[in-house]
Amino acid sequence: MTTEVRSLREFKMPDVGEGLTEAEILSWYVKPGDTVTDGQVVCEVETAKAAVELPIPFNGVVEQLFFPEGATVDVGTVIISVAVAGEAGAAPAAAPAPAPAAEAPADEAEPERREVLVGYGPRTGVTQRRARRTTTTKTVAAPKPAPVAPAAPVAPAPAAPAPVAEVPVGERPLAKPPVRKLAKDLGVDLRAVTPTGPDGVITREDVHAHAAALAAPAVETVAAAVVETAAAVGAPVLVPGAGDVRVPIKGVRKATAQAMVASAFTAPHVTEFVQVDVTRTMKFVRRLKESGELGRDVRVSPLLLVAKALLTAIKRHPEINAQWDEAAQEIVIKGQVNLGIAAATPRGLIVPNIKDAGARTLSGLAVALGELVETARQGKTSPADMQGGTVTITNVGVFGVDTGTPILNPGEAAILAFGAVRELPWVHKGKVVPRQVTTLALSFDHRLVDGELGSRVLADVAALLEHPKRLITWG
Known part of the structure; x- marks a missing residue:
């Protein structure tokens, strides 16, 4: 009978040197259950000096990620554990049970290679980054990593043709020439505007109000997308109508x-x-x-x-x-x-x-x-x-x-x-x-x-x- 002994190896936030004591996890490239190999990049972190990719120094299967993306972690803190397979061999009947992994620290069983953030570490072949986790309502087969972008293209607001029925077909909305020109300049269909003037005449205020109602959803969509993109790179952005944008002071x-x-x-x-x-x-x-x-x-x-x-x-x-x-x-x-x-x-x-x-x-x-x-x-x-x-x-x-x-x-x-x-x-x-x-x-x-x-x-x-x-x- 042969058995495979598996133990947990812990990978700690490396020593960054230069007096730096912490780093922020920007993104994970693996998840629990993934198989990793020695030298494979598992995450990207940002120190006060730069963004750096961290390679794992051993083979195994990812057991647990201890911190989410965006967390700031002190140097020396465990950030990921990996189940490492030992050598297979004949298991004697009277052999004592192996000690639990917690009682036999991995660093005592085998010298662990200490990684330092002074580059991108050893890499084999070309490492492809995993796309950042984003919330989406659309599933696409075989997704490819892509830059952060709004989930949907900026589109003009909700289809406005519904109110057209308020104006009988063939009947022209009542509006003065300057108001018609204003509507044309703003891209407003007068047939969709609710008139408030005497005898059903459309006023300038009616056109402006309708244009603002059309623009509001678009501004919210653009603002959310731009703020999301800005947050990804840590850059402040001001979007008209979107309110204040707060950027945490961290990293560089x-x-x-x-x-x-x-x-x-x-x-x-x-x-x-x-x-x-x-x-x-x-x-x-x-x-x-x-x-x-x-x-x-x-x-x-x-x-x-x-x-x-x-x-x-x-x-x-x-x-x-x-x-x-x-x-x-x-x-x-x-x-x-x-x-x-x-x-x-x-x-x-x-x-x-x-x-x-x-x-x-x-x-x-x-x-x-x-x-x-x-x-x-x-x-x-x-x-x-x-x-x-x-x-x-x-x-x-x-x-x-x-x-x-x-x-x-x-x-x-x-x-x-x-x-x-x-x-x-x-x-x-x-x-x-x-x-x-x-x-x-x-x-x-x-x-x-x-x-x-x-x-x-x-x-x-x-x-x-x-x-x-x-x-x-x-x-």
């Missing part, structure tokens, strides 16, 4: 708020500004795009040259690439530049960084910058990509903003804001001519960086953007 938004408050009231900020004629830089960008000399698939933008200019300035003034060590009462000048790029995502502002950016060529920097931006847009930035930054660039110009006073990323000594590039009258070679001009703003921690150092760095960045050929001679 919560961490950003706490970090900015800590930075603003810990590091004494100083911000300096300079306007720069970047006409030559913009021409250089166009030339690089047209020639393809950095690579045909490489995205070239003004931000690339701003990044290169800042890295060159830091190479000339390495003291600005530093960190304040409060415990040791020391200034730590970092050995490499990890260049952070502030990126706005549906989950909030994140600042992934390019490791050792100062050692990269212009082509290598362009490739790394393109990959960083694309990964951030897809919401796939890993916690490792957001750790260890030393200096940051925030590109407010993409929003048409001229400049601002950026707040330091915690632990960093400087942040550069790159404003919109505008055509402005400018004195060039003794004449007032139209030139392409931008405004740069450099905020720095005055504990580490004095006014002279900050000014020299900002002046170097401005000079490099005004004369981009210096990127070669100074670099």
Whole structure:
């Protein structure tokens, strides 16, 4: 006689590192009864750093999910249990009964692999996400995962032809020409409008009232759909007529708020500004795009040259690439530049960084910058990509903003804001001519960086953007 010994293995919320102690479960990809294999992604969670998919580290059958989607779970808490099959063998008649699973913890029977949220973990093949659970009244065979969308398309309100019978066929509703035009503009069928004027004449108020009645169900449908979609990505949405929308402060938004408050009231900020004629830089960008000399698939933008200019300035003034060590009462000048790029995502502002950016060529920097931006847009930035930054660039110009006073990323000594590039009258070679001009703003921690150092760095960045050929001679 052979028996199969099965025991329960528990998978805990992994250690996220970087001082983070909790994560929110965004979605489950399995349910009780599903078979899972080592390395299979079972859920997606969001930490204060990023959204991360968690792989299970053993084979078995899902026994229980301990938390629903949307729950915030502390690190080290069991989130899923899996029934694991042991080795089959002959069962001796007098053999003692095996101890219950609860008396023999799985981690004592076999060393458990500890997962850390620094990427997406081991994966075999291509993992297809399970669609989020949504309430629907329609069953479709073999459903495919699809983005969150309203259950039904926005449709004009309930069929209004029913009241048409109130007006005899062939008889024209009574309404003045301006009222008829109003009804046409609003898409209202006058035959369906209940008149309140003298002798059955339809008034402007009647048309507006009927149009409002038609629009009300549509507004409710759109509002519900938009709010549902917004909730899926954590974005606030204002829908006319839908009332207030409340968005919980958690995950990336919560961490950003706490970090900015800590930075603003810990590091004494100083911000300096300079306007720069970047006409030559913009021409250089166009030339690089047209020639393809950095690579045909490489995205070239003004931000690339701003990044290169800042890295060159830091190479000339390495003291600005530093960190304040409060415990040791020391200034730590970092050995490499990890260049952070502030990126706005549906989950909030994140600042992934390019490791050792100062050692990269212009082509290598362009490739790394393109990959960083694309990964951030897809919401796939890993916690490792957001750790260890030393200096940051925030590109407010993409929003048409001229400049601002950026707040330091915690632990960093400087942040550069790159404003919109505008055509402005400018004195060039003794004449007032139209030139392409931008405004740069450099905020720095005055504990580490004095006014002279900050000014020299900002002046170097401005000079490099005004004369981009210096990127070669100074670099």
